[in-house]
Amino acid sequence: MTRLFDFLSAILGLVLLSPGLLLIAALIWLVDGRPVFYRQVRVGRGGRPFRIWKFRTMVVDADRxxxxxxxxxxxxxxxxxxWLRRWKIDELPQLINVVTGDMGFVGPRPEVPRFVALYTETQRxxxxxxxxxTDLASIAYRNESDLLEGHEDPEAHYIGTILPxxxxxxxxYAAKAGVWRNLKVILATLGLLAPERV
Known part of the structure; x- marks a missing residue:
């Protein structure tokens, strides 16, 4: 049921948002150059790697x-x-990942292999x-960049405190997830509903 909801909603979202997505792509191309999209490897369900879709918000080869x-x-x-990051617009191309089944609307944000390799057995x-x-953790840590800024070693703080x-x-959340609860998380992400306490 949840997968069908995600698939149909993602298709509808891509159709309705396509003019805006094309406009944003053109803006990135004109102002920052190519490529327009950033395709980073993330770890999905069952530990399977996939490439996530995002609008590019950083300089080329930023991860290097x-x-x-x-x-x-x-x-x-x-x-x-x-600007795209401030309003989370860079995440919209992930509707493609929802259509292909690599992602859903609500679920744990997929991590890079480097961090997943550090998971404990329980965390896996x-x-x-x-x-x-989106997920409740993303809402709780919506200001993650600001939280990391004040640390001498942001990566160590992320791995040791935020990620766990x-x-x-x-x-x-997964123990009580369902379509209605997922919808409330989506509304909370959009600022239309107060998020659950975590």
Whole structure:
């Protein structure tokens, strides 16, 4: 039921948003150059790798010239990218990932292989879940870049504190997930509903 809802909603979303998506793609191309999209490898359900779709918000080869995390004020973020990130518009192309079945609307945000390799046996249970565009953890850590900025080693803080808490939130949520509850998470992500306490 959830997969059917995600598939049909993603198709509808791509159709309705296509004029805006084309406009954003053209803006990135004109202001920041090519490529328009960023295709990073993430780890999905069952530990299967896939490439996530995003509008490019950083300079080309940003992952080769800096850490895998983005903190506030990161100089690798482009002018257009800063605006796209602020409003989470860079995530909209992930509707393609929803259509292909790599992701759903609601589920744990998929991590890069580098971080997944550090999961404990208990934490690896999160890989039993289909990753999503949004989740309660993303809402709770919507200001993650700001939280990381104040740390001498942002990556160590992310791995040691933020990531385990995100996994905890997602495993707790999965035990009671359903279409209606997922819809409430989507509305909370859009700012149309108060998020659940985590």
């Amino acid at each position: 010239i800096g850490r895998p995390l983005t903190v506030s004020g990161d100089p690798r973020v482009t002018r257009t990218g800063a 249970r999160v890989l039993d879940l289909r990753p999503g565009i 808490d995100k996994i905890r939130i997602n495993l707790d």
